Amino acid sequence: MPADRDMNFEELQNGTPGAPDDGDAVRSAQELEAVFDIPVAVSAVLGKSRMQVSQLLRIGKGAVIELDRKVGEAIDIYVNNRLVARGEVVVVEDRLGITMTEIIKGDRR
Structure with missing residues (x-):
């Protein structure tokens, strides 16, 4: 190898x-x-948004929050708050899942 x-x-x-x-x-x-x-925390971040607390308090059911990602753009996959991969959202039966498309090496965040 x-x-x-x-x-x-x-x-x-x-x-x-x-x-x-x-x-x-x-x-x-x-x-x-x-x-x-050993358990680890895995999270998939679809996107991020910044807003003031006053805006956050006005959000109600059905509100749409605009994220910093475009449709089809890769999502970030974190393990214990460390970026380890990028991937795509997939549907498996009636549940959402993630397929990894890129493994991140090194200390990139």
Whole structure:
């Protein structure tokens, strides 16, 4: 595996076929098992808006708040208040979901 490529979860869990030493990947996955059950806060931000408190207090049922994003523009996905990805809103059966289209590397916010 090239040094500049990140492993995905399945590769980390199952080892990478054809890698020089598959035992290293399996051992790494076993070492990570301790953190698998730690809860994290995941949020998807459709857009943002700024307004005065007086405007906020006048908002009622059915009000429309204009956001800083256009229709079809990627949404931001945060884990524990850190931007980790961008994605699109999808409908799965009768629920909304997110599909990730871009993983954000580094400390971009």
